[in-house]
Amino acid sequence: MPPTVRPKLLVIAGVLVTPLVTAATALAGNGGFAPVAPESPNAHAIKQSYLFISLFAFAIFLLVEGLLIAFVIRYRRKKRPREADGAQIHGASKLELAWTAGPVLILAVIATFVFVKLPTIQDVPASAATSQNLVVDVIGTQFTWQFRYPNGVVTIDRMRAPEGRTVELHITSPDWDVIHSWWIPALGGKMDAIPGKLNKTWFKATRVGVFQGQCAELCGLYHAKMLAAVEVMPAAEFDSWYEERRAQQEAGTSPLGEELWDGTCAKCHGLEGEGGYGPRIAGTTLIKNTQSIEALLRKGGILMPPVGRDWTTDEMNALTDYLKEHVGNQG
Amino acid sequence: MATRVEQPHVPAWQRGKVASWLVTVDHKRIGILYIGTAGLFFAISGFLALLIRTQLTNPDNTIITGNSYNEVVTMHGTGMVFFVMVPVLAGLGNFMVPLQIGAADMAFPRLNALSYWFYACAGLVFCTSFLASGGASNTGWTAYPPLSLEAVGNGQDLWILSIHILTLSSALSAINFIVTIHNMRARGMSWMRVPLFVWSVEVYAWLLLLVLPVLSAGLTMLLLERQFPETFHFFRPEGTDQGGSPVLFQHVFWFFGHPEVYIMILPVFGIISEVLPVFARKPIFGYKAVAFSTVAIGFFSMLVWAHHMFAVGMPTFLNIWFMLASMVIAVPTGMKIFNWLATLWRGNISLDTPMLFCLGFLSVFTIGGLSGIYLAAFPVDWQVTDTYFVVAHFHYVLFGGSMLGLLGGLYYWWPKMFGRLLSERLGRWSFFFIFIGFNVTFFPQHLLGLLGMPRRIYTYRHDGLWEAYNITSSVGSYIMGVGFLLFLLAIVKSVNGRRAGNDPWQGDTLEWYTTSPPPPHNFDDVPYVTSARPLYDLRRRLREAESS
Numbered sequence: 001m002p003p004t005v006r007p008k009l010l011v012i013a014g015v016l017v018t019p020l021v022t023a024a025t026a027l028a029g030n031g032g033f034a035p036v037a038p039e040s041p042n043a044h045a046i047k048q049s050y051l052f053i054s055l056f057a058f059a060i061f062l063l064v065e066g067l068l069i070a071f072v073i074r075y076r077r078k079k080r081p082r083e084a085d086g087a088q089i090h091g092a093s094k095l096e097l098a099w100t101a102g103p104v105l106i107l108a109v110i111a112t113f114v115f116v117k118l119p120t121i122q123d124v125p126a127s128a129a130t131s132q133n134l135v136v137d138v139i140g141t142q143f144t145w146q147f148r149y150p151n152g153v154v155t156i157d158r159m160r161a162p163e164g165r166t167v168e169l170h171i172t173s174p175d176w177d178v179i180h181s182w183w184i185p186a187l188g189g190k191m192d193a194i195p196g197k198l199n200k201t202w203f204k205a206t207r208v209g210v211f212q213g214q215c216a217e218l219c220g221l222y223h224a225k226m227l228a229a230v231e232v233m234p235a236a237e238f239d240s241w242y243e244e245r246r247a248q249q250e251a252g253t254s255p256l257g258e259e260l261w262d263g264t265c266a267k268c269h270g271l272e273g274e275g276g277y278g279p280r281i282a283g284t285t286l287i288k289n290t291q292s293i294e295a296l297l298r299k300g301g302i303l304m305p306p307v308g309r310d311w312t313t314d315e316m317n318a319l320t321d322y323l324k325e326h327v328g329n330q331g
Numbered sequence: 332m333a334t335r336v337e338q339p340h341v342p343a344w345q346r347g348k349v350a351s352w353l354v355t356v357d358h359k360r361i362g363i364l365y366i367g368t369a370g371l372f373f374a375i376s377g378f379l380a381l382l383i384r385t386q387l388t389n390p391d392n393t394i395i396t397g398n399s400y401n402e403v404v405t406m407h408g409t410g411m412v413f414f415v416m417v418p419v420l421a422g423l424g425n426f427m428v429p430l431q432i433g434a435a436d437m438a439f440p441r442l443n444a445l446s447y448w449f450y451a452c453a454g455l456v457f458c459t460s461f462l463a464s465g466g467a468s469n470t471g472w473t474a475y476p477p478l479s480l481e482a483v484g485n486g487q488d489l490w491i492l493s494i495h496i497l498t499l500s501s502a503l504s505a506i507n508f509i510v511t512i513h514n515m516r517a518r519g520m521s522w523m524r525v526p527l528f529v530w531s532v533e534v535y536a537w538l539l540l541l542v543l544p545v546l547s548a549g550l551t552m553l554l555l556e557r558q559f560p561e562t563f564h565f566f567r568p569e570g571t572d573q574g575g576s577p578v579l580f581q582h583v584f585w586f587f588g589h590p591e592v593y594i595m596i597l598p599v600f601g602i603i604s605e606v607l608p609v610f611a612r613k614p615i616f617g618y619k620a621v622a623f624s625t626v627a628i629g630f631f632s633m634l635v636w637a638h639h640m641f642a643v644g645m646p647t648f649l650n651i652w653f654m655l656a657s658m659v660i661a662v663p664t665g666m667k668i669f670n671w672l673a674t675l676w677r678g679n680i681s682l683d684t685p686m687l688f689c690l691g692f693l694s695v696f697t698i699g700g701l702s703g704i705y706l707a708a709f710p711v712d713w714q715v716t717d718t719y720f721v722v723a724h725f726h727y728v729l730f731g732g733s734m735l736g737l738l739g740g741l742y743y744w745w746p747k748m749f750g751r752l753l754s755e756r757l758g759r760w761s762f763f764f765i766f767i768g769f770n771v772t773f774f775p776q777h778l779l780g781l782l783g784m785p786r787r788i789y790t791y792r793h794d795g796l797w798e799a800y801n802i803t804s805s806v807g808s809y810i811m812g813v814g815f816l817l818f819l820l821a822i823v824k825s826v827n828g829r830r831a832g833n834d835p836w837q838g839d840t841l842e843w844y845t846t847s848p849p850p851p852h853n854f855d856d857v858p859y860v861t862s863a864r865p866l867y868d869l870r871r872r873l874r875e876a877e878s879s
Binding site for chain 2: 031032033034035036043045046047049050053056057060061064065067068071072075076077080082083084085086087088089090091092095099100103104107110111114115117118121122175176177178179183185188189190191192194195196197199200212213215216217218219220221222223224225277303
């Protein structure tokens with residue numbers, strides 16, 4: 001074997017080892033080597049399952065790559081003639097049985113661990129007398145998330161939730177829309193929002209903060225902009241926000257109109273209504289005509305989906321008011 | 332046992348340099364046509380991949396945006412799966428299967444030509460769909476309804492049409508492979524003496540035959556519902572009484588889609604099982620285990636489809652079934668990896684380019700297999716599905732696996748196909764660029780997925796790590812691009828390359844018994860096959876005859 005091959009082998013070894021070294025160092029700070037820091041029991045149990053699988057995956061990785069590199073170095077040709085035979089070994093049943101049974105065993109252990117964790121991940125904790133579960137309807141539409149609370153409060157793209165209280169999510173998408181996927185990495189796994197189907201998942205946030213996520217199923221033009229966030233507030237603060245928001249919504253002073261504008265209209269028509277994928281709407285007469293704008297929102301246009309078909313009266317009023325006040329008057 | 336071969340009468344107009352290729356029914360020429368056409372589609376789909384990576388170098392690029400990005404992603408995926416991997420393997424199989432089993436041609440040469448021309452037509456439709464009103468299809472290679480029902484213009488319809496034609500092509504060639512392998516093996520070649528590449532093509536063909544009709548049916552339903560939305564309600568849930576289910580399409584698609592993954596990788600497993608023994612100068616370790624694990628993988632691949640759909644909200648017992656079934660596939664796959672490793676043990680290993688690519692395959696396919704365990708465990712899948720983790724996983728399997736192994740196979744068989752060796756020097760450089768570039772491109776994508784980056788987005792969050800991993804990934808893709816240019820250069824230069832002779836690698840299987848390139852009828856005579864390594868036996872008998 002010409003001596004030039006040795007450095008090349010080292011290159012292969014280097015390429016394989018570098019990720020491992022970075023993995024070890026980054027795991028402490030978790031630079032993406034494990035799911036993001038979980039802030040809910042289900043996300044926590046998922047991460048534990050991930051790490052448990054990683055133990056075995058990492059060991060097998062080391063074993064296979066180690067043997068591969070060792071065999072290539074140890075049994076390379078060197079000064080032997082090219083056509084010289086290696087050891088003519090046709091197999092070894094016991095050995096082959098071992099590396100069939102070994103993986104079966106490992107997979108059984110992994111499956112068992114996952115099944116033990118499954119209830120923590122999947123089952124919604126029952127409501128307690130002191131802490132009732134909060135049920136929020138999550139409706140995905142192109143390209144926005146609507147959150148509907150039991151008392152009629154609606155928010156867009158940003159969900160508010162109380163800390164330490166179980167939030168049940170009832171996830172769907174309207175019949176006329178497409179499939180989306182709800183995902184806030186810190187608060188658990190994905191659940192698809194599918195037209196004509198109701199899916200359920202949940203979270204119970206362990207700390208206050210804003211947790212980012214976004215739609216995870218290709219849903220069309222602005223899939224990349226279908227962002228979501230969950231703002232977890234201290235329980236008492238949430239309760240007061242919840243009541244205040246309802247009062248505002250009834251009085252027509254809530255920021256719902258602006259949220260609907262940003263989440264639903266502005267993605268295609270521009271933040272100022274100046275036009276983008278959709279036509280310019282700022283300053284048009286249509287915008288000021290509440291009845292025709294409502295008809296358009298509920299029925300849709302040629303390319304425009306019927307974004308407002310399932311909106312509540314609160315939502316419709318909030319948006320038409322906002323349009324009149326902020327978009328209709330712009331030149 | 333020399334057989335006289337009657338030369339058929341060839342009309343004058345068919346003798347031209349171009350015309351002879353257009354009318355050819357020779358499996359070798361058809362194989363080359365397949366590989367060449369697939370190469371063209373690889374260039375197109377690879378260019379689209381570089382566009383994707385260029386767009387994602389930073390969060391706010393506007394090189395391609397919104398709609399075009401979705402078109403590029405869709406056509407890259409569709410192109411690589413349907414127009415590169417499946418046909419290129421059909422091409423290699425076409426060239427090699429008759430030679431490896433000692434046959435003069437495929438069982439149905441004209442059907443074989445028809446398969447190729449269907450593929451070429453499908454490719455033409457695929458290319459013209461870029462010019463359709465509303466642009467090319469932009470709903471992902473999975474074309475999930477209702478999104479694909481709503482897609483504006485005719486791009487989606489042409490996409491469906493091209494795949495319809497392609498499924499015809501693949502189904503016909505699958506029948507041809509099966510009949511050929513069952514009926515045309517050389518004397519003495521019992522099933523336990525069939526080359527492992529041929530075994531893998533056998534399973535590849537059966538899978539194509541079993542699952543392609545399901546895809547055709549699903550796409551026909553999609554086409555009908557797109558064209559006649561008032562009459563057909565398969566997938567759209569609108570209307571309470573006659574509503575369809577979008578999830579139904581996913582079941583249909585993945586019943587085809589998961590075996591499709593194995594369709595794209597089993598023949599490459601076959602290549603690895605041919606190349607490793609030749610360059611380690613050993614028999615394959617555990618021939619039967621390797622052959623039967625191929626069959627086992629093929630069988631189980633049809634029972635695991637819904638692990639692509641864990642987030643649609645299936646009942647728990649189904650989730651559990653699909654998780655366990657998916658894990659079961661890891662067992663025969665693991666067997667193969669260990670058998671290949673054991674094939675290297677105590678060998679006499681030459682690190683020529685085909686071997687480098689195949690060793691590269693072993694090292695990265697292992698990573699792709701291991702990341703699959705995370706995806707099989709459905710609660711973990713809920714966290715990583717539809718993110719860049721999945722993108723990284725299937726590129727480790729289909730690029731690091733299928734593509735590296737395929738390149739190894741091309742380097743190995745090129746001298747047989749064209750009579751000239753590809754440059755070793757360029758081959759090594761090309762290997763190192765592709766191997767390193769591949770890992771730099773796709774390893775960070777695991778991390779992006781775990782950090783929360785979904786797939787199929789043209790713009791992303793401003794976040795230090797997201798930006799760092801994305802730019803790393805893009806740099807890797809350009810390194811890979813250079814590697815493929817070097818590979819192309821090696822092919823171009825091989826026109827004047829070193830002559831190969833019949834058997835440049837001292838191979839073990841029958842294709843090395845004939846000349847390079849083989850004559851139209853392949854063999855003047857075929858030796859009686861006494862084991863899975865007929866040429867090894869022959870060389871030994873010759874040595875014994877010389878010494879005695």
